[in-house]
Amino acid sequence: MATTGINVSPEQVEANKCKESIPEPCIVVIFGASGDLTKRKLLPALYHLEQANLLPENFAVVGVARRDLSATFAPDMKDGILKGGGVDEKEEKLGKFIDRVKYFATEFDNDEGFEKLKAYLADLDKQFGTKGNRLFYLAVAPEFFADITHRLGNHGMTGEDGDHWVRVIIEKPFGTDLESAKKLNSEINQVLKEDQIFRIDHYLGKETVQNILVFRFGNGIFEPIWNRNYIDHIQITAAESIGIEGRGPFYEAAGALRDVLQNHVMEVLSFVAMEPPDVFESAPVRIEKLKVWKAISPIPVENTARGQYGPGNVDGEDVKGYRQEDRVSPESQTETFAAMKLEIDNWRWAGVPFYIRAGKRLKTRVTEVVITFKRPPLHIFQGSGAGAEQLEPNVLTLRIQPDDGIKLKFGAKIPGPTTNIAQVNMNFSYAEAFGKSSANGYERLLLDAMLGDGTLFAEREGVETTWALMTPILEAWKAQKKDFPNYDAGSWGPKEADELLERDGRAWQA
The missing domain is CATH 3.40.50.720 (NAD(P)-binding Rossmann-like Domain)
Known part of the structure; x- marks a missing residue:
């Protein structure tokens, strides 16, 4: 590798x-x-x-x-x-x-x-x-x-x-x-x-979230292809293998959409999708983030999926289901998993779907952005050797946690007298490059607040705009009783989340 x-x-x-x-x-x-x-x-x-x-x-x-x-x-x-x-x-x-x-x-x-x-x-x-x-x-x-x-x-x-x-x-x-x-x-x-x-929002204190902007706007080779002409779709995952850790009353009132999607994931999405600000200062950055959220089309409930974990096995350990957790209703309708398909109606992203998901008791802990590029327009290697017909798209993965880093997947010729192609990864690791850090993400945010720099903080209109997108979904879910639990602890969530992508001919990059 x-x-x-x-x-x-x-x-x-x-x-x-x-x-x-x-x-x-x-x-x-x-x-x-x-x-x-x-x-x-x-x-x-x-x-x-x-x-x-x-x-x-x-x-x-x-x-x-x-x-x-x-x-x-x-x-x-x-x-x-x-x-x-x-x-x-x-x-x-x-x-x-x-x-x-x-x-x-x-x-x-x-x-x-x-x-x-x-x-x-x-x-x-x-x-x-x-x-x-x-x-x-x-x-x-x-x-x-x-x-x-x-x-x-x-x-x-x-x-x-x-x-x-x-x-x-x-x-x-x-x-x-x-x-x-x-x-x-x-x-x-x-x-x-x-x-x-x-x-x-402590996610914005993470070095790897801030690095999304540096990666995009600080390197000349990426921004020209960061658009609908070259990108097929984008996935954002915020998965946790842990359960609710004794916070039953809090989670009963929150759920995955309120706890993660409306804030953490939408902030990450704005960094991925925003236009370059004139300067990296609070007002211009906030303006560009707000433009992204305002350009998101209303989300039909059929473009969403929700789930609640039942008993299962995580990392070799049997764990109980959400309804068996302390201070959780045995008939709870609270979602511990939420996913949806978004579309951004602007010139850069028209026709590029964004799939986002977050959940508890999933197979592994990972927060990442996965950008899948379009396949080459003409497969000139078809028929030239085993594997060439299955040429896969390039995939760029921005790993926020754990194992913070960036991975680029691309096709390469396998050594030999025939033209066989394999997918290989080019990896960048924060720990290998800069050493392991004991920082927890709050350092930058506390420092910025003391300096009066609001760049990495949410402002009023942004908060209300993201809630305007999510509130109709919450209301629709509340009106539709769900047959929970509908996924096993230790899995990747309910089948409805897979179907969100399958009907578009895609799959989660799990």
């Missing part, structure tokens, strides 16, 4: 890290800091920025939650950094960083607590020289988004002037349908300007 050669030195990789701007002094305030996200992702990511000298010298972190964790919060966050961040306990910077990790306990509906939080942050400004700059991170359940934002506003913690800035990161899900997304947007915008709001 052929493998690409990599022309990059460790010095180049290190130099590239240091080209980013360093944010102004600030305090990162994390609401819901007692949750798993803060320990496993956010604090390790912030420390990775510290390691790379990308945090300001005047900086602090404040965890906010309802329980009194003042005595244990900083040591617990240190434990998370050591276990999840690939960090040596003896690192010189670690102790200084942990000294700037603080905790504040308050109920999220307690006005007195918010007033005390305001005073506490002002005291930290004096202690650490953070100049009143705030990045609030709402790592809380969606029902608290609007309430916390309004209390921050009511207690004078969201206003900006020429001397300081305030920004708010809001975790997904941002709404559960079009109506709820509009309502939440309206409530948040009563307090915050749109440029203060950073709706986060």
Whole structure:
């Protein structure tokens, strides 16, 4: 198997890290800091920025939650950094960083607590020289988004002037349908300007997602063939082999379409399909992404498929079905798999179908974009040897996770006196090229939010546009009771998903 050669030195990789701007002094305030996200992702990511000298010298972190964790919060966050961040306990910077990790306990509906939080942050400004700059991170359940934002506003913690800035990161899900997304947007915008709001999708923090744009627009050989003239169809898969991991109530209210397709997959699709922006800055990139979503035709329910896993075998282990999971209804109609066929009505993509799918308890964990090119117009090798008649199309695979990288499949002559053709792969591996990384994807997003760069964040119109596409499907599914379960755990999903492609003469690249 052929493998690409990599022309990059460790010095180049290190130099590239240091080209980013360093944010102004600030305090990162994390609401819901007692949750798993803060320990496993956010604090390790912030420390990775510290390691790379990308945090300001005047900086602090404040965890906010309802329980009194003042005595244990900083040591617990240190434990998370050591276990999840690939960090040596003896690192010189670690102790200084942990000294700037603080905790504040308050109920999220307690006005007195918010007033005390305001005073506490002002005291930290004096202690650490953070100049009143705030990045609030709402790592809380969606029902608290609007309430916390309004209390921050009511207690004078969201206003900006020429001397300081305030920004708010809001975790997904941002709404559960079009109506709820509009309502939440309206409530948040009563307090915050749109440029203060950073709706986060952690998929956009992944290097391999960002690399889609570099691969397309930073290399002269790909963009000329990135269109309907050369591409037959595109598939996007976000498959997980795990189940719902004890999150029964959450998943019962969400399902695969809300949890993955409406946000993660649609973001990836926009990077694959967008036109080149004038410059790689927030406004031009968002405009081009929005154009893609607005050009997607309404999706007929017959161009969709949904499924729910039953008992099966994953990686040699017998696992239970979704309806047997903890705190899941034995008659649940929640989909754990969703797939659909999309068409983008613009000049670049007219006639090129996009097939997207996402699901739990599938055969393997993989997130990737598969671009299948059209076959040559004339098979000049027909009849010249075994295998020539079966000449396959070129396939470009952009692997987002795991084994991050890029693979190009093409035909090559098998050595010998006859013209026999075999399919071979040219591979690029991120780990082989740049070494394994302990980064978790939140580093870039946290840094960009501190810098005020919204390029990799969702904006209001984009969120509402994707919900406008997905809400009619949710409503149609709700009106049609499905005979679940309809796929075994450890398979590639229900047969209806295969039929989406089969009726077009295609198949999933599993």
